[in-house]
Amino acid sequence: MxxxxxxxxxxxxxxxxxxxxxxxxxxxxxxxxxxxxxxxxxxxxxxxxxxxxxxxxxxxxxxxxxxxxxxxxxxxxxxxxxxxxxxxxxxxxxxxxxxxxxxxxxxxxxxxxxxxxxxxxxxxxxxxxxxxxxxxxxxxxxxxxxxxxxxxxxxxxxxxxxxxxxxxxxxxxxxxxxxxxxxxxxxxxxxxxxxxxxxxxxxxxxxxxxxxxxxxxxxxxxxxxxxxxxxxxxxxxxxxxxxxxxxxxxKLADLPEATAQRRRVASVYAEALAAHSIPLVAPLSGVDSAWHLLVVRVPGRETVRRLLDEAGIGTGVHYPVPCHRQLAYISDQTVSLPVAEQAATEILSLPFFPHMRDDEIAYVAESLAKAIAAV
Ligand SMILES: Cc1ncc(COP(=O)(O)O)c(C=O)c1O
Incomplete structure (x- = not known):
């Protein structure tokens, strides 16, 4: 797939x-x-x-x-x-x-x-x-x-x-x-x-x-x-x-329906990932997220990405370098922001779009679990 x-x-x-x-x-x-x-x-x-x-x-x-x-x-x-x-x-x-x-x-x-x-x-x-x-x-x-x-x-x-x-x-x-x-x-x-x-x-x-x-x-x-x-x-x-x-x-006319589909895909993902004990970055309680991205946190992210790529699965990282560590700002901001810095090494954005099918989600979750186990 x-x-x-x-x-x-x-x-x-x-x-x-x-x-x-x-x-x-x-x-x-x-x-x-x-x-x-x-x-x-x-x-x-x-x-x-x-x-x-x-x-x-x-x-x-x-x-x-x-x-x-x-x-x-x-x-x-x-x-x-x-x-x-x-x-x-x-x-x-x-x-x-x-x-x-x-x-x-x-x-x-x-x-x-x-x-x-x-x-x-x-x-x-x-x-x-x-x-x-x-x-x-x-x-x-x-x-x-x-x-x-x-x-x-x-x-x-x-x-x-x-x-x-x-x-x-x-x-x-x-x-x-x-x-x-x-x-x-x-x-x-x-x-x-x-x-x-x-x-x-x-x-x-x-x-x-x-x-x-x-x-x-x-x-x-x-x-x-x-x-x-x-x-x-x-x-x-x-x-x-x-x-x-x-x-x-x-496109705005279709957005409420597309957002409902995104929420559905996110909930199917949440269940599939939970079955493999993979932590998902979830919205705070009381928030109906617009679910722009589906982000998990994984150890050995670069290896996991490579293994997913080999399994035919596209991924992204949003974002690999926090702003205060970017060359454009680093000389101005000497602060240490440990949570953002740590998260930047672990976050991984999985395939995510409103019309994603359940079997595609299951395949991503299984492939991700295998990749994490192989790291
Ligand atoms: C959080 C955030 N802020 C600002 C922007 C900037 O938007 P644009 O690329 O349309 O200038 C983007 C997207 O690119 C974004 O994701």
């Missing part, structure tokens, strides 16, 4: 005709930048995230950077970032002139907690960027109480967590990933749970003034309703284009 790490082609096959129809319409109306396709997607995505606004931007990195800039964060400020995230969380902070301060994570969830965040605090700390890693959401209560205590802004990096939820007993609407911070940022990189056919990103927020400033910064500093050549802010071009918006809007 050959099992790829991911399979984007199968779900796309069923929507390609719909997308072609959208492309024809765009070719006819020539509204390639902004216009009805982008507006319609932004409205749908805001509703999906339970927020008032969504602003489409060029990618998930810009979504973080432009949000920080719009909030006035820059040189002289510090922003708390988990050490075990994709480097873009950190580079987006650095691009504003602010300093990303890396913090450690909980040994089980691999997510930030109030205690790990506390360790990075200084009087220059202005904001915290919790990352909903692997689709496993950092629950709102943990971060919000910490941020409130220290007067910090919360921006949720939800690049891996479209549709993750932490429903409270009271049915609180602000439990969706991206909706509880001042803003939530998303990536639509093709492999993400909601992936474009190219690059794309968005910021969601309830704050109308913030949404409008981010929109302006992403559009050469133009303000809505003013002349095309009037530039209120020093902005740049970071717009979501209409072709990507059309693809994303079509």
């Amino acid at each position: 050959r099992i790829p790490f991911n399979d984007l082609a199968t779900p796309h096959a069923s929507i390609v005709e719909d997308v072609v129809a959208e492309v024809r319409a765009l070719a006819g109306n020539s509204r390639f930048i902004g216009g009805p396709a982008v507006e319609a997607f932004e409205q749908d995505f805001a509703a999906f995230c339970h927020t008032r606004h969504a602003v489409g931007v060029a990618n998930g990195t810009d979504a973080i950077e432009l949000t920080l800039r719009a909030l006035g964060i820059g040189a002289g400020d510090e922003v708390l970032v988990p050490a075990n995230t994709f480097i873009a969380t950190a580079s987006a902070v650095a691009a504003t002139g602010a300093r990303p301060v890396f913090v450690d994570v909980d040994p089980v969830s691999l997510l930030v907690t109030p205690a790990t965040l506390e360790a990075g605090l200084t009087e220059r700390t202005k904001a915290v960027v919790p990352v909903h890693l692997f689709g496993h959401m950092v629950p709102p209560a943990d971060v919000l109480a910490f941020a409130q205590r220290h007067g910090l802004i919360v921006i949720e990096d939800s690049a891996q967590a479209h549709g993750a939820d932490a429903p409270s007993d009271g049915g609180d609407e602000k439990s969706r990933a991206g909706s509880y911070g001042v803003a939530g940022t998303f990536s639509f990189y093709p492999g993400k749970n909601l992936g474009a056919w190219g690059d794309g990103g968005a910021v969601v927020t309830d704050d109308t003034a913030l949404a409008s400033r981010i929109r302006s910064l992403a559009n050469h500093g133009r303000s809505e309703g003013t002349d095309h050549y009037e530039h209120r802010y020093v902005g740049r071009n970071s717009r979501l284009d209409a072709l990507q918006a059309a693809v994303l809007r079509r």
Whole structure:
């Protein structure tokens, strides 16, 4: 059996005709930048995230950077970032002139907690960027109480967590990933749970003034309703284009079903892995994960990967080097963050996609158990 790490082609096959129809319409109306396709997607995505606004931007990195800039964060400020995230969380902070301060994570969830965040605090700390890693959401209560205590802004990096939820007993609407911070940022990189056919990103927020400033910064500093050549802010071009918006809007319609399938695949995996006593990085209790990645922790990871590759199974590592140990940041951050460092040597992302079959999952679990036994 050959099992790829991911399979984007199968779900796309069923929507390609719909997308072609959208492309024809765009070719006819020539509204390639902004216009009805982008507006319609932004409205749908805001509703999906339970927020008032969504602003489409060029990618998930810009979504973080432009949000920080719009909030006035820059040189002289510090922003708390988990050490075990994709480097873009950190580079987006650095691009504003602010300093990303890396913090450690909980040994089980691999997510930030109030205690790990506390360790990075200084009087220059202005904001915290919790990352909903692997689709496993950092629950709102943990971060919000910490941020409130220290007067910090919360921006949720939800690049891996479209549709993750932490429903409270009271049915609180602000439990969706991206909706509880001042803003939530998303990536639509093709492999993400909601992936474009190219690059794309968005910021969601309830704050109308913030949404409008981010929109302006992403559009050469133009303000809505003013002349095309009037530039209120020093902005740049970071717009979501209409072709990507059309693809994303079509795919968003299928996202709840795809997320339910991901949750099903994850629960079949959890059972199969438990039968072999292989630890899975699971969401915290009370969180409905978006299950972007299915991550286990294994000894002798590189050998295990090679053996799985020989068995026809694709794997990934997210991420092999924590941010504070990357050459780009190492001279600035001499801290030791032992949990993130240890996890980086053990984590292994298994094949995972919504339409994965039970026999494929069983084959991966058995092959993994054999590989671990052979190490
Ligand atoms: C956690 C996280 N943050 C930020 C990003 C950056 O998104 P993009 O690649 O769209 O710039 C990604 C994905 O690539 C990510 O996984």
